[in-house]
Amino acid sequence: MKRYDLVIVGAGPSGLSAAIEAAKRGMEVIIFDENEKPGGQLFKQIHKFFGSKEHHAKVRGFKIGQELLKEANELGVEVVLNATVIGLYDDKEITVKIGDGINHYKGDAVIVATGAAENMVTFPGWTLPGVIGAGAAQTMMNLHGIKPGNKVLMLGSGNVGLVVSFQLMQAGCEVVALVDAAPRVGGYGVHAAKVARCGVPFYLSHTIKEVEGDEFVTGVTINQVDSSFIPIPDTEKHFDVDTVCMAVGLSPMSQLLKMAGCEMEDNPKRGGQVPIIDDYGRTSVPGIIAAGDVSGIEEASSAMIEGRMAGICAAEYLGYCTKEELEENLKILEDDLESLRQGMFAPKNRGKLIEKTEEGIDISTNLLEKGYVSEKEIERYPGVTHKVGIHPVIECTQNIPCNPCQDACKKGCISIGANITNLPIVKTEGNCINCGMCVASCSGQAIFLVDEDTGDGSSTVTMPYEFIPLPEVGDKGFGLNRKGEKICEAEVVSVRAVKAFDHTNLLTIKVPKEYAMKARFFKALA
Known part of the structure; x- marks a missing residue:
């Protein structure tokens, strides 16, 4: 059994950021990731990031991934791919499936940065080939250069649904409609606006009734729902499509933390079952730290900051940095993270209808209901x-x-x-x-x-x-x-x-x- 100062599960934005901070302080770090390429969601993200310079604003996601990988490699971080972590125990022993073999590792500290999995909803025809998740569509387009379909209906108007709808059009697909059971657009208005001006109609307070096809998708029918999400009779609309794409939320992949004996809770505001953590990701098990979407669904910019926090906490836990250095760095990172958690889409505002901007200007109701701001x-x-x-x-x-x-x-x-x-x-x-x-x-x-x-x-x-x-x-x-x-x-x-x-x-x-x-x-x- 090989021992490392720090074992990280997940080579996404938070895992790589954690590895960099730990390696900077002299720790021997290994990262395991089940995918064939490191970087997690970053390499699927061809759009430019929001935030400020400190948050990689106006830099495309895949370029941020390249920067993180380069820095991790230069610091001597070992990244093992096609490696599925199947066990994490309370003594910080890790079991990893690599190829046909099961390998055992020991970490003096462990950071779990496994991210989140796509949610699915069921309806007649949902198992047909051609019904895919938005993340799968991004993988096909942006990692493998494969066009997911020709005519696509998108279910979900959060940022993922909006961003992927735009990327589908960039890949040459026709997005025939963007559908959401919610009464208002869930993602950033600017994302909705750039989709709407390309001619994509928004159907809010609508959901999928059924997907048609025998061996693959040939069409889809949607219908309107009332305020209790009950279908309204005689409101059906049919679209000829070959692909239905779902962007209906994410759930933290927190199973390893539960296996390790960390205290857990069901928290809908954080996306589902998540570990109980302090402000910096430290779980109830000393030396096991959570970072990124595994502890609550947020943007990739936030995940990178949480990863940096986790890496520094691991370094302090093992004596690679002083408590004073820890507190000094965490204060800076806290301020950065707090700046990203402000505004209309802050975690504290989830589920709320914001009627005015911070400047006291009325929010565009047309944008929320139809995806674009009216001329008036x-x-x-x-x-x-x-x-x-x-x-x-x-x-x-x-x-x-x-x-x-x-x-x-x-x-x-x-x-x-x-x-x-x-x-x-x-x-x-x-x-x-x-x-x-x-x-x-x-x-x-x-x-x-x-x-x-x-x-x-x-x-x-x-x-x-x-x-x-x-x-x-x-x-x-x-x-x-x-x-x-x-x-x-x-x-x-x-x-x-x-x-x-x-x-x-x-x-x-x-x-x-x-x-x-x-x-x-x-x-x-x-």
Whole structure:
């Protein structure tokens, strides 16, 4: 039996972050992961992260994974893949299935960072080939380059459902509808808005009645539900699809912690059965620490901070750092984590209907119910301004922890202020130079550069564009509104694809000037 200072189960964002902090302090660290590639969910995440610079804001998830792996390797962390941990005992002995053999290891400390598993819901036809989880769809697309289907219906409007819907379209799939039994969108409004303006209809207070097909999915029927989630008769809607994708939540994979004798609790707010822990992930069993989604479902940015906390706690437990160093580092990390747990989507606000922003502005009910902000509502937000010449229009309408746009603008046009959850404002004294960095840096793709009157009866709208094929200058098509409806003719007048934008291309279209504040996406002529 081989002994290590620290054994970590799970090579995802929290596990790798924990390993880095422990190895920095001289600990001998090994990580076991059941997958063939390390990085957990990070390598499925091709979108840009929210938060601040400290939280890897505007960096794509897979690049964060690459950075963590590189740092762990340089520090001498041993990562064993295709290794399933099947036992964790109260004396911190680990049994691992590698190939056909069972191997035994001993850790003086153990960090469990096993993450979470996708939830499923049942309905007639749910076992047919073509009914898949959103995580499975991401694995197919972003790890293996496989298109999950051609016509897809998404069930679930949380961030996972919204993000994966957009990625399905990026992969060339048609998303025919986004369905959720809840009466309002569960994820970030900016994620919903970028899906809606591509023409995907939202059906809130709806659920799947049945999936059709004999050997594989050929169609799906949904129906409306009442406030008690009871189906309403004669409200069925049918869609011809070959794939149904489910994003209906996650459950912590906490079985190893229970096996080790850690005190557990059923906590719906944290996602299910989770260990009882202190503020830093330490369980009731000394030397066994939980990090990331295994102790409560949150974003990957939070999981990385929790992993760092766990790694430092393990180091202090074994004498590799002083209590003073522990407290000093934990205070910094606590502040970072707390900044991510603010705003409308903070854990304390789960299940609550927030009616006003922190600034006292009415929340868009249309966004919550249909996925996009209406024309009547959009003007109330401080990022939506009117100026002569090219200027940023920021359609960020919810208090979420994110501020890269403020740092991206070197001319001082955009301000968020000290509170990371403030709505961004466009400063009247700012002098926009049309560099496009704010558009490219926005993790929610919610910033546009608009010239409301170019002098010839037209206007120009510069928008983020992450689809292929990339349109070319001179291409003609249509401007789409926030709902994804064709509203006017449009012509591409500029395409910018530079390294600094990190694959968020900038597409500038020319539209009649009355559509300057309405056109938010471009669709080329078929």
